[in-house]
Amino acid sequence: MVCLSILFxxxxxxxxxxxxxYHDPYKTSIAxxxxxxxxxxxxxxxxxxxxxxxxxxxxGGRLSLLTGLSPVILATAIxxxxxxxxxxxxGWINMMIMRLIDVFYAFPSVxxxxxxxxxxxxxxxxxxxxxxxxxxxxIARVAESVTTQIxxxxxVEAARATGAAGWHIVTGHVLSNVTGPILxxxxxLVSVSIVLAAGLSFLGLGVKPPEPEWGLMLNTLRQSxxxxxxxxxxxxxxxxxxxxxxNLMSDGLRDAMDVKQ
Amino acid sequence: MAVYILRRVxxxxxxxxxxxxxxxxxxxxxxxxxxxxxxxxxxxxAIIAQIREAYGFDRxxxxxxxxxxxxxVTGDFGMSITxxxxxxxxxxxxxxxxxxxxxxxxxxxFVTxxxxxxxxxxxxGSLTDRAVTxxxxxxxxxxxxxxxxxxVVIFAVNLGVLPATxxxxxxSGNFALDWASLRSLILPAITLSVIPAGIIARxxxxxxxxxxxxxxxxxLYAKGLPGSRVFVHVVKNAxxxxxAIMGLQLAQLLGGSILVETVFAxxxxxxxxxxxxxxxxxxxxxxTILTLAMFFIVINLLxxxxxxxxxxxxxxx
Numbered sequence: 001m002v003c004l005s006i007l008f009x010x011x012x013x014x015x016x017x018x019x020x021x022y023h024d025p026y027k028t029s030i031a032x033x034x035x036x037x038x039x040x041x042x043x044x045x046x047x048x049x050x051x052x053x054x055x056x057x058x059x060g061g062r063l064s065l066l067t068g069l070s071p072v073i074l075a076t077a078i079x080x081x082x083x084x085x086x087x088x089x090x091g092w093i094n095m096m097i098m099r100l101i102d103v104f105y106a107f108p109s110v111x112x113x114x115x116x117x118x119x120x121x122x123x124x125x126x127x128x129x130x131x132x133x134x135x136x137x138x139i140a141r142v143a144e145s146v147t148t149q150i151x152x153x154x155x156v157e158a159a160r161a162t163g164a165a166g167w168h169i170v171t172g173h174v175l176s177n178v179t180g181p182i183l184x185x186x187x188x189l190v191s192v193s194i195v196l197a198a199g200l201s202f203l204g205l206g207v208k209p210p211e212p213e214w215g216l217m218l219n220t221l222r223q224s225x226x227x228x229x230x231x232x233x234x235x236x237x238x239x240x241x242x243x244x245x246x247n248l249m250s251d252g253l254r255d256a257m258d259v260k261q
Numbered sequence: 262m263a264v265y266i267l268r269r270v271x272x273x274x275x276x277x278x279x280x281x282x283x284x285x286x287x288x289x290x291x292x293x294x295x296x297x298x299x300x301x302x303x304x305x306x307a308i309i310a311q312i313r314e315a316y317g318f319d320r321x322x323x324x325x326x327x328x329x330x331x332x333x334v335t336g337d338f339g340m341s342i343t344x345x346x347x348x349x350x351x352x353x354x355x356x357x358x359x360x361x362x363x364x365x366x367x368x369x370x371f372v373t374x375x376x377x378x379x380x381x382x383x384x385x386g387s388l389t390d391r392a393v394t395x396x397x398x399x400x401x402x403x404x405x406x407x408x409x410x411x412x413v414v415i416f417a418v419n420l421g422v423l424p425a426t427x428x429x430x431x432x433s434g435n436f437a438l439d440w441a442s443l444r445s446l447i448l449p450a451i452t453l454s455v456i457p458a459g460i461i462a463r464x465x466x467x468x469x470x471x472x473x474x475x476x477x478x479x480x481l482y483a484k485g486l487p488g489s490r491v492f493v494h495v496v497k498n499a500x501x502x503x504x505a506i507m508g509l510q511l512a513q514l515l516g517g518s519i520l521v522e523t524v525f526a527x528x529x530x531x532x533x534x535x536x537x538x539x540x541x542x543x544x545x546x547x548x549t550i551l552t553l554a555m556f557f558i559v560i561n562l563l564x565x566x567x568x569x570x571x572x573x574x575x576x577x578x
Contacts, residue, residue: 103279106561107554108516114531115284115550118538119291195404199520202406203535218407222524229414236407244402251398 003245003252010242014061023052025059025212034228045231047217048224049210053231056212057238063213064239067124067206068194071131076186079136083143084178088151088170098144105137113196117205127197127206134196135189142185143178150177184257187250191243198239214239266566273562280558281333284551285326288543338548343540348548351533356552358428359522359529361436363514365450370457371507377458378465378503379496385470393462400459409452409524416448423448426526449525453518457510464506468499501571508564512557 013020023042029050037045037053044053086097104112116130150156151174159169198215200206207213209220214235221232301308313319317328332339338348374397381393417425429435429442436442472478472495481491519531526532530549537545 099275099279102276103283106276106280106558107283107550108513108557110513110519111516111550111553111557114519114534114538115287115546116290118534118546119287119543121292191402195402198404199406202520203523203538205538218410222410225410225414226418229418233407233411233414236404236410239404239407240402243404244399247398247402 003248006241007245007249010061010238010245011065013058014065017055017058017062020058021052021055023055025051025055026210027051034224034231036228037230037234044234045228047221047231053234056217057214057235060212060214060217060235060238061242063124063207063211064194064198064215064242067127067131067197067201067213068242069190070128071135071197072186072190072193074128074132075135075139075189076182078132079139080143080178080182080186082136083140083145083182084147084170084174086140087144087147088174090148090151094144097140101137101140101144104133105141109134109192110196110199113200114203114205117200122205122208124207127200130200131193131197135186135193138189139182139186143182146178146181147174150174180257184250184254187253188247190250191246194243194246195239262570265569269562269565273558277555277558280554281330281551282326284547284554285329287547287550289322291541291543333551338551339544341545342542343537343545348544351545352530352548352552355528355530355533355549356556358436358527359515359518359531362446362449362453362522362527362529363511363518365446366453366514366518367457367507367511369450369454370461370510373454373458374461375465375503377462379469381462381466382469382473385466385473390466394466397459397462397466400455400462402459403455405452405455406520406524408455409449409521412448412452413524426524428527449521449527452524453514453521456517457507457514460510461503461506465499465503468502469495472498501568504571505564505568508560508567512560512564515556515560516553 017025029046032042032046032050034048034050035042035046037043039045042052042054044057047053047056082097082101086094107115113130113134116133117126120126120130156169156173159173164172197206198213198218201213201215202219204216204219207216209216217235218232218239221228221235225232304312310319317325320328336349338352340346341348341351344351377393377396381390381397384390413425416423424445425448428445429437436446475498478491478495481494515530518527518529519534521527522529522531523535530553534546534549536542537549
């Protein structure tokens with residue numbers, strides 16, 4: 001519950017950033033570079049170009065949450081659909097889909113993300129595309145195995161025996177039983193996605209300057225680590241807090257939904 | 262057993278081929294001409310066509326792929342665009358450096374994870390268990406590249422006891438079994454070990470708690486066996502699962518060390534890929550990814566086989 005409120009606060013702060021701080025996150029100032037946190041005007045100090053840290057951290061939540069959340073949502077939609085189709089139809093269609101998934105599963109996840117982003121080039125869209133491709137295989141695998149289990153359940157057999165149409169069985173029986181496990185699994189990927197999306201920006205493969213984004217801020221402030229260590233570490237605190245909260249929330253969700261334990 | 266291994270190896274071949282196709286296509290999904298880096302400035306259409314032909318880029322994709330695969334199988338990964346040296350000569354030393362880092366990190370992670378997991382598994386449900394679980398969640402949630410920066414601030418900037426970046430003495434890039442090299446390994450290895458430590462702690466906890474519920478444990482206690490001897494039995498039963506997870510983590514870290522290598526300027530595969538991306542050196546990028554993916558497949562295969570060998574209860578179709 002604490003986590004949910006923290007996440008809510010971070011998201012709200014990102015949305016309402018213009019009303020929380022009067023500082024412009026893009027406005028540079030040569031004279032006010034790398035001010036330490038606790039400054040009268042810049043509460044959390046300034047970055048290497050004299051931009052207000054608090055404003056950039058607040059606005060940064062927008063892109064960080066967007067690039068972290070959207071790959072999981074897209075991958076759940078695409079991977080979930082592929083997995084359900086493969087699991088429900090079985091046979092050679094299952095074979096085709098799952099072998100293709102296996103190929104992408106045969107890459108370490110960070111490597112795959114870096115490889116695709118590296119080849120496509122940086123940018124928000126490419127970050128989302130590469131992370132979506134990273135998360136489709138695991139989600140599809142979960143969806144496929146759950147669907148396969150449910151397909152052989154007696155009530156699905158019964159529905160088929162009474163002459164229910166395939167489409168009706170999928171929407172009425174399979175979907176309602178499959179979505180829970182898929183969503184619980186997908187929720188556990190959000191924290192990884194937040195860390196990876198910021199990580200791609202940290203490598204210079206994600207969000208482009210001068211946009212405020214936590215991973216990119218870590219990247220540019222890294223040069224100032226000897227001069228202003230506190231400033232250069234702040235964006236990471238945001239990534240850490242967000243990822244930790246999503247992780248705990250996903251754990252809570254799993255415990256709450258899992259009747260077996 | 263032999264049949265199982267054979268079947269498992271055969272099953273891996275189409276995946277390896279699929280992986281090679283993905284690596285091959287990487288160059289072709291890259292925006293712009295893959296040859297733009299070698300094209301002379303303001304080359305005429307005729308020269309461009311000539312260069313395309315020389316590199317075989319005028320052929321249809323499947324033909325290009327088979328030709329490329331033929332070279333790769335014989336160890337010819339092409340030439341680096343920036344250094345003009347064979348790709349394999351650049352990739353192999355980097356893989357070795359990443360191996361040093363990743364295996365040390367997995368070892369750290371294994372020891373920490375096991376200690377934490379065993380404590381939590383033995384005290385399941387208690388306050389200690391909750392505390393350990395919280396530490397484990399922290400381990401898997403923390404952005405490790407950021408942890409690396411924090412460790413640099415503490416141990417290199419403030420305390421000045423460990424080198425901030427580089428590998429070997431004075432960041433020479435040569436790793437030897439001496440104190441200077443080991444010192445340069447400490448911070449990156451600890452940084453990279455938090456994720457496996459968290460994952461291993463979680464699974465050790467779950468496995469130990471599970472094994473302790475088995476009836477044979479009660480029987481052992483009932484027979485009057487001291488706790489330490491029962492512990493040996495519990496660990497023996499939990500080991501196959503834990504070792505498998507450790508193997509999989511090593512495989513993940515081989516590809517996952519890029520961020521930590523960037524923070525610490527560790528001259529491994531991550532560092533190599535990073536510079537290849539910014540120099541648009543696609544052959545190096547492709548070669549590194551292919552090599553790491555193949556390592557990943559082989560390690561996964563070995564883990565699978567080892568797990569079956571250790572634990573005869575696992576029967577797979």
